[in-house]
Each structure stands twice: as structure tokens, then as C-alpha cells.
Amino acid sequence: MRFNPRLSDGPQARCSTGKLKDAIMPYLRTMTRWESYLVSAAKVINAYKGDLPLHHFLKKFFKQHPQMGSRDRRWISQLVYHYFRLGWWKRDMEVSERLLLGTFLCEQKSNDLLAQLQPAWNEQIDASLAEKLQLSNAGELTAEQLFPFTDELSEGIDANAFALSYLNQPHFFLRIRNNRQDKILAILKQANIAYELSENRTTLALPNGTKIEELIPDKSWYEVQDASSQQTGLLFKPSRGQRWWDCCAASGGKSILLKDQEPNVQLLVSDVRRSILENLQQRFAAAGVKNYEARVADLTNPAFPGTMGNVKFDGIILDAPCSGSGTWGRTPESLAFFKKEEIQRYQDLQKRIADNVIHFVKPGGVLIYITCSVFKKENEEVAAFIEANSNLRREEGGVIPGYESGADTMYAVRFRRVG
Numbered sequence: 001m002r003f004n005p006r007l008s009d010g011p012q013a014r015c016s017t018g019k020l021k022d023a024i025m026p027y028l029r030t031m032t033r034w035e036s037y038l039v040s041a042a043k044v045i046n047a048y049k050g051d052l053p054l055h056h057f058l059k060k061f062f063k064q065h066p067q068m069g070s071r072d073r074r075w076i077s078q079l080v081y082h083y084f085r086l087g088w089w090k091r092d093m094e095v096s097e098r099l100l101l102g103t104f105l106c107e108q109k110s111n112d113l114l115a116q117l118q119p120a121w122n123e124q125i126d127a128s129l130a131e132k133l134q135l136s137n138a139g140e141l142t143a144e145q146l147f148p149f150t151d152e153l154s155e156g157i158d159a160n161a162f163a164l165s166y167l168n169q170p171h172f173f174l175r176i177r178n179n180r181q182d183k184i185l186a187i188l189k190q191a192n193i194a195y196e197l198s199e200n201r202t203t204l205a206l207p208n209g210t211k212i213e214e215l216i217p218d219k220s221w222y223e224v225q226d227a228s229s230q231q232t233g234l235l236f237k238p239s240r241g242q243r244w245w246d247c248c249a250a251s252g253g254k255s256i257l258l259k260d261q262e263p264n265v266q267l268l269v270s271d272v273r274r275s276i277l278e279n280l281q282q283r284f285a286a287a288g289v290k291n292y293e294a295r296v297a298d299l300t301n302p303a304f305p306g307t308m309g310n311v312k313f314d315g316i317i318l319d320a321p322c323s324g325s326g327t328w329g330r331t332p333e334s335l336a337f338f339k340k341e342e343i344q345r346y347q348d349l350q351k352r353i354a355d356n357v358i359h360f361v362k363p364g365g366v367l368i369y370i371t372c373s374v375f376k377k378e379n380e381e382v383a384a385f386i387e388a389n390s391n392l393r394r395e396e397g398g399v400i401p402g403y404e405s406g407a408d409t410m411y412a413v414r415f416r417r418v419g
């Protein structure tokens with residue numbers, strides 16, 4: 001008979017870790033490797049409260065369990081991620097059952113865990129989602145059940161396709177720099193790593209977990225950057241000698257993209273966090289980006305504009321702090337802990353920042369407003385606020401539907417100052 005660590009009618013899934021351990025001890029002696037993975041994954045899920053990113057939490061968990069080898073760690077992590085990929089759907093389901101269901105729905109290749117614990121599912125692993133739902137008796141799976149904020153989505157986002165994209169881990173993307181395509185592709189071929197190079201011959205999709213720093217130590221050859229984030233750069237269009245400001249620069253992903261398009265822009269980068277600007281300095285040095293000015297600035301501070309003097313910019317990149325909801329395919333745990341009220345909080349922050357920044361665009365200059373959010377309150381509504389409070393007029397841009405291609409979903413709009 002198949003051992004099923006049903007944590008609801010035996011050891012309790014929602015009991016404390018200590019009690020859980022006591023309760024499962026009698027089972028442990030007879031547990032197979034696969035069964036113990038389910039128990040460990042359930043333990044992680046019960047202990048995880050969303051206060052730090054899941055990958056950090058898993059790191060800490062494995063540090064406390066040094067007997068677990070790399071294969072164990074991989075399997076347990078995968079189970080936990082599959083669990084969170086189901087979003088808000090069937091949250092009341094018994095944990096070990098949901099771990100298996102997540103694995104069945106999210107995996108496309110047969111695997112040892114299902115072969116041992118759910119062989120009938122493993123045989124149908126490449127079936128369609130509808131067939132899998134039927135086979136597992138899981139009932140229907142609607143966009144709203146998985147992602148309960150569909151009424152908040154930006155115009156043009158297909159709620160169904162977006163929500164179901166959670167079942168698949170997004171790709172890992174590089175942006176190739178300095179025309180190193182041929183060299184990079186040769187290294188990947190030699191290492192037998194599958195890749196997909198986009199038509200632009202710059203965006204490269206790689207399998208998740210590719211240890212690119214080990215394969216290609218020279219950081220001037222590429223940047224790790226999501227495909228949609230790369231696409232925002234199509235709106236920059238800088239010219240030689242122009243003055244640009246990346247006002248929420250973080251570690252400088254957009255600034256490097258800008259400098260790669262036109263190395264001769266005068267660049268100011270700022271962020272509220274000093275520590276992230278230190279990361280930026282290191283990243284710029286590795287990427288060979290020179291000639292820029294950096295400053296720590298809280299753009300919500302009403303006194304901030306007074307600290308800038310009379311400077312005006314040809315271009316401002318406002319890559320605003322946001323819910324990050326367009327990137328939750330990479331961190332599906334974020335969806336499980338998100339509260340709708342937070343959307344409004346982000347909009348308020350974005351408007352305060354925009355209000356302090358929009359007046360620094362030169363007549364004829366441009367502002368690029370970017371988020372990695374899927375919510376209209378953070379996207380269209382802030383874009384409308386920018387137009388209503390300045391002479392900036394929308395030229396182009398909108399939602400970048402990364403969910404269609406295994407990338408993040410973003411919003412990027414280019415405004416020009418008219419008068």
C-alpha cells in the first residue's frame with residue numbers, strides 16, 4: 001500500500017514544527033526518500049510566514065538540516081515552489097496532497113517522485129491541463145481561483161493566460177552585450193546547455209539554474225536581465241550628449257541598458273537606499289560603465305526638488321517601486337501573502353514620487369514610466385496622473401505581456417514634454 005503522509009488525519013500539517021516532528025517520528029523509520037521529501041516540504045510550508053523571500057527561507061531551513069544533500073534540497077524546494085504556484089486555488093487542501101497536485105500540474109516531464117507516489121499521474125505527465133484536472137479529480141481551475149485580483153488587472157492583460165502562467169516557472173534571461181553572441185553561444189554549446197536566442201540576437205533564454213557566472217566569468221559580455229525588462233529599453237532612444245536621470249535606479253539594470261544604447265549620455269542615478277547604490281557601483285564597474293553621478297535621494301520628500309537646483313533632463317527613467325506582481329511567477333509565494341490594500345499603497349507612493357520628478361523634464365524631453373506590476377492602479381492610473389499634473393503627453397508604450405513568453409509582465413510608457 002502506498003504510504004501517504006496525510007498530515008491532516010495523522011500528524012497535523014498545521015501543528016508546530018516540534019509537534020510535527022514528534023508526530024511523524026513513528027513513520028520516519030518506514031518512509032521512503034520521496035515520502036520524507038513530502039514531509040519536509042510540508043514542514044517548510046507550515047513554518048513559512050512570508051516575511052522573507054522563500055529562497056532565503058529555504059536556505060536557512062537547509063542550513064538547519066545539514067544531512068540533506070543537494071538532491072534532497074532540490075526536490076524539497078521544487079515541491080514547495082509547485083505548492084505556491086497553485087496560488088489561492090485549493091488553499092484548504094491537505095498539504096501533502098496539494099504538494100503532489102502542484103507537482104503534477106506544474107511538471108511536464110515524468111519524474112521519480114510521482115512515479116513512486118502517484119504513478120498514474122506520472123504516466124499522464126504530458127497531458128493537457130484540462131486532462132490533468134480531470135485525471136486528478138481536482139475540479140475546475142479558473143483564473144480568479146488562482147489569482148484573486150483579476151479585476152485589478154491592467155487593460156489588455158488576458159486574465160486567464162496570465163493566471164495560468166503561474167503554473168510554469170519563467171525563463172532565465174541574459175542580455176548579450178558588446179557583440180559577444182558568437183562567443184557565448186559557443187560556450188553554451190560546448191557545455192551542452194539548451195538556449196533560445198531571440199530575433200534581436202540580444203535576448204537569450206536559458207534553463208533556470210544555469211550557473212552562468214561559472215561558465216562566463218567576464219561580466220562585460222552580458223547582463224542578467226529579464227526579456228520584458230530588456231524590452232523597456234526600446235522606449236529610451238537616447239542621443240549623444242544628452243542628460244539623463246535614472247531616478248529609482250536600484251542596482252542599475254535600466255541604466256546599463258541606457259548606456260549600452262548610448263555611452264555618451266550624462267547620467268545621474270539615484271535611489272533611496274544607499275546599500276543598493278553600492279551594488280550599482282560594483283555592477284557598473286564590472287560592466288565597464290563609467291562617467292555617471294550617483295546620489296541617495298528620497299523622492300517622496302517634499303523638500304527634495306529644492307535640492308536639485310535648476311537642472312533639467314532630456315530623459316528621466318522612473319522605474320517605480322511597485323507590487324512586483326508581474327514578476328510573481330518567479331516568486332509565487334508573494335501571491336499567497338499579498339493583500340489587495342497594498343495596491344493602493346503602491347499607487348500613493350508612485351504618485352508622490354512622480355509628482356517630485358515630472359518637473360525636471362526639459363521642454364521636448366521624455367519621461368519613461370516603468371513598473372513590473374500587472375495592476376491598472378499602478379500602471380494606467382499613474383500614467384493618467386502624470387499627464388494630468390504636467391505637460392507630459394503619452395507617446396507610446398503600455399503593457400509588456402511577458403506571461404505569453406515565459407518572461408515577467410511589465411508596464412512601460414514614454415511621455416514627451418510638450419511646452
Ligand SMILES: C[S@@+](CC[C@H](N)C(=O)[O-])C[C@H]1O[C@@H](n2cnc3c(N)ncnc32)[C@H](O)[C@@H]1O
Pocket residue numbers: 247248249250251252253254255270271272273276297298299300319320321322353
Ligand atoms: C523597481 S526598483 C528599480 C529597478 C531598477 N531600475 C533596475 O532596473 O534594476 C525601484 C527602486 O525604487 C527605490 N525607491 C523606493 N522608494 C523610493 C523613494 N522614496 N525614493 C527613491 N527611490 C525609491 C527602491 O529602493 C528600488 O530600488
